[in-house]
Amino acid sequence: MAPLHQQIRREIEEQIHAGILTAGARLPTEKELCEQHDVSRATAQRVLNDLVHAGLAIRRRRHGTFVADAMQQVNLLNYVAPETSEKGVPGRHEVISAKIVRATDAILALPGAAPDTAVVEMVRRKLDIHDRPRSVERHVILFSAAPDLLEQDLEELRSMPYLRSRQVPIDMVRVYLDPVIISEYDAELLDSQAGTPALLRRREAQLKDGSAVEVVATLIRPGTAEFFVEIPFPSI
Numbered sequence: 001m002a003p004l005h006q007q008i009r010r011e012i013e014e015q016i017h018a019g020i021l022t023a024g025a026r027l028p029t030e031k032e033l034c035e036q037h038d039v040s041r042a043t044a045q046r047v048l049n050d051l052v053h054a055g056l057a058i059r060r061r062r063h064g065t066f067v068a069d070a071m072q073q074v075n076l077l078n079y080v081a082p083e084t085s086e087k088g089v090p091g092r093h094e095v096i097s098a099k100i101v102r103a104t105d106a107i108l109a110l111p112g113a114a115p116d117t118a119v120v121e122m123v124r125r126k127l128d129i130h131d132r133p134r135s136v137e138r139h140v141i142l143f144s145a146a147p148d149l150l151e152q153d154l155e156e157l158r159s160m161p162y163l164r165s166r167q168v169p170i171d172m173v174r175v176y177l178d179p180v181i182i183s184e185y186d187a188e189l190l191d192s193q194a195g196t197p198a199l200l201r202r203r204e205a206q207l208k209d210g211s212a213v214e215v216v217a218t219l220i221r222p223g224t225a226e227f228f229v230e231i232p233f234p235s236i
Contacts, residue, residue, distance in 0.1 A: 004039055005046045012047070016056055016067055027057055027065045055225070076175055076201075076229050091134065093155045096123040096189070100143060100150070108140040111204065112211025118143035120150065125189050133190045136219045145213045159214060163205065168213055176202040177227070180219070190221040198222050 002010075015021040028036060033044035048065050051057040053075070058068045099122075104115035113119065122139040139159060141149060145168045152162065163170060178200040187194040198219060205214040 004037070005043050005050065008033065008037055008039070008043075008047045009050050012051060013054075013056060021067050023067050025067045027051070027067065029064060074225050074227050076227050077231070091126060091128040092131075093137075093157075094125045094127060095154045096125060096136075098122040098150055098154055103140075106140045107138050108215045108217055110140050110142065110212050110215055111206075112209070113142065120146055122149075122154065124154070133192075133221055134224050135221060136186055136189050138217045138219075139214065140216075141214045142212075159216065160205070163214065168205075169207060170205045170213060171208040172206045174204045174206065176204075178202060182219070182222075186219055190219070192221055196222055199227075201227075 001007075012021070012027065021027070027048065030041055030044040030048065033039065033047060034041055037044075048057065048059075052059060052065070055074050056068055057065050059065050098120070100118055101121050102115065103110050103113040103117040103119050106119050106121050107123070110117070110119055120139070120141045120143055122137075122141075124137045124139075125133060126135045126137060128134050141159065141163075145163065145166065149157075149162070160173075180198055180200045182190065182192055182194055182196045182198050184194040186192075187196070192198075198221070201218045201220060203214075203216045203218075204212045206212050
C-alpha cells in the first residue's frame with residue numbers, strides 16, 4: 001500500500017483531472033487535511049508541497065493553496081535538485097531505447113568525454129496521467145558512473161537521485177533553455193506538428209574538473225508547460 005501522503009495526493013489529483021476541482025479552486029489547508037484524513041501536520045504539508053512541485057497547485061501567500069491553471073507550471077529549480085526531482089511529474093515514462101554506446105556515437109555530446117568513452121544512452125517519452133505526450137527525454141550518462149543503470153526500472157528512474165545514491169561527486173548542475181524547431185521524428189512522438197517552435201531544456205551534471213557525468217535534453221510539447229524560477233527574497 002502506498003504511503004498516506006501519496007494516497008491523499010492521488011485522491012486530490014483525481015479530483016483535479018476529473019474537473020471536480022477546477023483551476024483556481026482552493027485546496028484544503030494543512031489543518032483541514034489533518035482533520036479529514038487523521039494525519040499529522042507533516043504529512044498534510046507534504047501532500048500540498050508535492051502538488052505544488054508537480055505543477056498542479058500554486059501557493060498564494062496568506063490566502064492558501066489553489067489548483068493551478070491547465071498549463072503545468074514548472075519551477076526550474078526542481079529540475080536540478082535531487083530532493084525535488086524525486087517527486088517527478090504525474091504520469092509515466094515510456095522507454096523508446098536504452099543502450100551502451102561510444103561517446104562519439106551518442107545522441108548528445110558529453111563534455112569532457114573522450115570519443116571512445118563508454119556511455120549509457122537512453123530515450124524516453126513522458127506521458128501524463130491520460131497517456132498524452134508531454135515531453136521527449138534524451139539521456140547520456142557516463143557508463144563508469146552508472147554501470148548498472150540498464151538493470152534499473154527505466155520507466156521509473158530519476159537520474160539525479162540515482163547518481164546521488166551511487167555517491168557520484170557532482171559539483172555543479174547547469175540548466176540551459178534552447179529554442180528549437182520540432183523535427184518530424186519528435187513531432188510523431190509528441191503528437192505535435194513538425195516545424196513547430198518548442199523549448200528544449202538541457203541539463204548538465206558536472207564534476208569538479210568541469211567534465212560532465214550526465215547530459216539530459218528534454219523537448220517539451222508546445223503548450224503544455226510554462227517555466228519559472230522562484231527563490232526567497234534575501235533579507236535587507
